[in-house]
Amino acid sequence: MCDYSLEMYGSRPAREHERYVTTRFPSGSIGFAAPGDCNTAVCVQYDTSLMLENIPREIQTALALREMEDATFIRLDHGAYRDGIRFSNGRQISLQQLSTGVGAVVTRALVAEALVRPKAQVI
Numbered sequence: 001m002c003d004y005s006l007e008m009y010g011s012r013p014a015r016e017h018e019r020y021v022t023t024r025f026p027s028g029s030i031g032f033a034a035p036g037d038c039n040t041a042v043c044v045q046y047d048t049s050l051m052l053e054n055i056p057r058e059i060q061t062a063l064a065l066r067e068m069e070d071a072t073f074i075r076l077d078h079g080a081y082r083d084g085i086r087f088s089n090g091r092q093i094s095l096q097q098l099s100t101g102v103g104a105v106v107t108r109a110l111v112a113e114a115l116v117r118p119k120a121q122v123i
Contacts, residue, residue, distance in 0.1 A: 011041040014048065016109040022095070022102040029081070030096050032104060044073045044083075049108035052085070056099050063091040070107070 009025060014032070020042050023033040032042040044050070053068045060067065069087050076084040076094060083095040 009041045010039065011043050014042050014044040014106050014109060016106050018042075018106055020104045020106075022098055022100050022104070024100050030098065030100060031083070044106070045109065046073060046075045048073045048106060050085070051105045051107050052098075053103040053105075055102055059093070059098065063087065063093065064089060065091070 008027065014020070019035065020032040021035055022030050023038050024030050025033075025038075025041065032044060033040060034042060050071045050073055051068065052071050055065055055067055055069060059065065065087060071088065072086045074084045074086045074092065076082050076092070079094055081094050081096045084092055085095060085098060086092045
């Protein structure tokens with residue numbers, strides 16, 4: 001969702017079809033923000049589909065990627081930062097390694113389970 005290091009900032013949930021950009025917050029952590037609102041962290045749910053653009057050339061080379069790639073926002077099981085990206089070729093990277101200025105569009109957002117699951121009826 002939003003890495004622990006971003007909890008001190010105002011935040012809001014990501015929305016389908018919105019455009020975001022990786023931003024370095026004053027804490028030094030990289031997270032998503034809407035263009036023009038670099039003070040509000042945008043929290044993306046794990047397993048949300050993204051289209052990333054402007055992927056830095058060195059990351060393209062290291063991970064066999066193109067400048068634009070389909071990806072999934074994931075939770076990493078290791079490292080100080082747990083927010084990560086899994087590309088369609090299976091390669092994974094911490095959001096912190098992606099660097100700033102990478103564009104992202106939410107192509108398929110997950111609906112919170114509580115909103116989908118019907119409430120149990122009391123009889």
